[in-house]
Amino acid sequence: MGPVVLEPEATKPGNILGSGRAEVDGEMLDAAFIETSDYKTILEAHDATFVVGRRGTGKSALFIKAKAHFGSNARIVLVTEKPEEHESIELQRVLELYAPDYRLARALCRIAWKIDILLGVIQHSRPIVLGLQQLPQVLQQLLKDHSDILLTTGPLRCAEVIKLLAQGNGPDASLPNRVASAFHMKELQDSVQSLLTESNKTGIAIWDGLDEGWVPTAIATATLAGLAAAISDLAESKTGIRGVLFIRDNMYRSVATSDGDFSRIIEGNTLRLRWDEESLLHFVARRLRVALHLDNADGDVRIWNHFARRGLEGKGGFQKCLDLTLYRPRDIIHLLNSAHGDARRAGRDHIIDNDIEKAAVEISAHRLNDLLKEYETVLPGLRLFVSCFDSRAAIERLSTVVDMLNDTAHSTPFTEGNEREFAVFETGLEIFSALFGVGFIGVKDNNRGSYVFCHDGSTTHVPELKGDLTATVHPCYWRALNLKADDEQGTIVIQIDDEYEDSLGVASESPSEIKVFRTNQLNSIVSDLKNIPTGSEGSGRFEGWVLRGIRIIFAGVLNNIQPKPNVGAVQQRDIVATNTGKGTFWRRVLEDFRSRQIIFEIKNYEQLKVEDYRQALSYKGGAYGSFAGADFAVRE
Secondary structure, X not given: OXXXXXXXXXXXXXXXXXXXXXXXXXXXXXXXXXXXXXXXXXXXXXXXXXXEEOOOOOHHHHHHHHHHHHHOOOOEEEEEEOOOHHHHHHHHHHHHHHOXXXXXXXXXXXXXXXXXXXXXXXXXXXXXXXXXXXXXXXXXXXXXXXOXXXXXXXXXXXXXXXXXXXXXOOOOOOHHHHHHHHOOHHHHHHHHHHHHHHOOOEEEEEEOOOOOOOOOOHHHHHHHHHHHHHHHHHHHOOOOEEEEEEEEHHHXXXXXXXXXXXXXXXXXXXXXXXXXXXXXXXHHHHHHHXXXXXXXXXXXXXXXXXXXXXXXXXXXXXXXXXXXXXXOHHHHXXXXXXXXXXXXXXXXXXXXXXXXXXXXXXXXXXXXXXXXXXXXXXXXXXXXXXXXXXXXXXXXXXXXXXXXXXXXXXXXXXXXXXXXXXXXXXXXXXXXXHHHHOOOEEEEEOOOOEEEEOOOOOOEOHHXXXXXXXXXXXXXXXXXXXXXXXXXXXXXXXXXXXXXXXXXXXXXOOOOOHHHHHHHHHHHHHHHHHHOXXXXXXHHHHXXXXXXXXXXXXXXXXXXXXXXXXXXXXXXXXXXXXXOXXXXXXXXXXXXXXXXXXXXXXXXXXXXXXXXXXXXXXXXXXXXXXXXXXXXXEOO
C-alpha cells in the first residue's frame, strides 16, 4: 500500500520546522513538544538529576518545559537559573584571586552555591520579609548590611558572597570555613527546611546555560563540581530541595576527570540524552504535523512522505538526510529548513534530493566550523589536522590514514604557531586518536558493519585496534572538505558511541577532555628525558628529543627546523632553523646580529667544555651572523 496523499496546505515562509534553538521558538515548542521518557524522569525523580547531552540534543527544550511544569504547581517553590556569560566569567575571576587551585575553588563554590540556593528558596517561597524573619538575627543583619547579596542570583551572588569574606589579595585556604560561619550554614539550612515543611512544599532548583562562559579549565570545572556537590548535599540532608542541572557532555566529562566525588554525587544520578533514527523521525514528523496542519495523518513515515519526495521517501530517505548530521535535533532542523527554503524558491512545498544536496554543502561547512570553534582552545592544531583530509577519499584504510598523518607531521615546516601540534602529537597514530576523540573520524567495527564515532573529548587507544580496519571522516563533514566517495560508499552505517566503554572492544581511556589527552602528551615529552642515557649511547635519542622540543617551543618564529650533520662528528647532528624575525627577541637577533640561520648545538652531557664554546664561535659569519650565546641544548 502506497503512502497516503494529502492535499498540500500553504506553508508560511521561514523555517518550516521552527528554530534549532528552543529559546527563540516557544510557539513550535509548545505545539510539537514530545513528552519523552527523559522528560518524565526529570519531572518525577526525587534525587538530584544531571541531564547530560551534546550540543543541540534538546537540553534547553527540556529545561523550558520542565520550568513551566514546575512553575504551575502551587506545591513547588521553583528557583531557576540561566547564567549569562559575563556572570560566569566574574565568578571565575573571583576564584582565580582567592582560590586558584581546583580543590579550594570547589570547596568554596560548594558553600557559595548552597547559600545561593537556600536564599533563592526563601525569596521565591513567600514575601521575602517573612522569609528572612525565620533566619537567625545575626544572619538577618548580615543580609541587611549587604543587600547586594539579595539583589543578585547565581554566579554573581556566589561571587558577592566570596568577596564579602575575602581578606587580602591572595589565595586563602580558610575562606570556605569563614563563608560557612558567617552565613551560619546549619541554621540557614534548618530555617529553609522548616519553611518548606510548614508550608507543605518542595523546593526545586534547575539550571541551564551553564556552558555560557565555561571553558575546560580547573577553575571553571570547579564551579560546576561545586554546584553539583551543593545540590547533592541539600538532597542528602533532607532539606526538601531537589536540583536539576542541564549540562553539556564535555562539561560532564571534565568533572568526571577532575572530581574525586564524581561517582558518589553525580554518576548515579545522570540522565543522558540520546537520539536514534526512530526518535529523530518521530521528532521531525511531530513538527511537520504542526507546520503542515496534518492533524489527520497517521504514522511518522506517511507524514515524512508528504514532505519528502524523489529519492527521500520512507525511512531510507530520512536516513540519507540523517547521515548528513550528527544525530542531533538541531542539526536535522537546520538541514531540513534550509532544504525547504530551496524547494519554495523552486515553487515546491516538498523537498527532493537536490534540495538536500544543496543544503548539505552549507550545513557541512557550519558543522565543521562548529567543531573547530568548540575545540580550538583545548586542541589548537585541530584546524591543521582537519585540513590534511581536504579532497581525499572519504573512506580509506586505517593504515593509509595514519601514514598520511605521519608524513604530514614529519614534513611540516613549522612556519605557523599552531603547527607545534604536529610536534606535540608526533606520530600519525597520536593525531588520529585526537581526531577520533572529537568525533571527526570514525573506525569501522567489522563485527557490526557500522562506523563508530566518539564525541566531546573521549579518546581511544587506536594502536590496540585489531584487524584490517577502514576509517572515514564523519559524513556530515564530507562536503565541507570536498571528500570523494563512490555510490556504494555514499551510504554508511553510523554508530555514535558516547559511553565510557569502547564499543570496539578495545581498551578506552577514562572519560576526559581532549585537553587532558593533549596535556598528557606534553607531560610524556618532559618525562621521556630521564629515560635517555647521557653520552654517546643516548645521543641520537637526545637529539630527537631536542628537535621535538624546539619545534614545539619555537613554531611560528623559526621555520624549516631540521637536523644537520655536525661537521666535527658525522654521527651527531645539530639543529638548524631559519629566523623569521617574528617577536621582539628574534627580531633583535635578526636585525642586531644579522643571524638569519640559527644553530642549536646539542651536547648530551651535563657540563660544557671550552671546546664547545670554541665550536659555537666557529659558526659565526655569513647567514649565521654574530649571534652566539646560551643557544646550547645541554643535559641538566
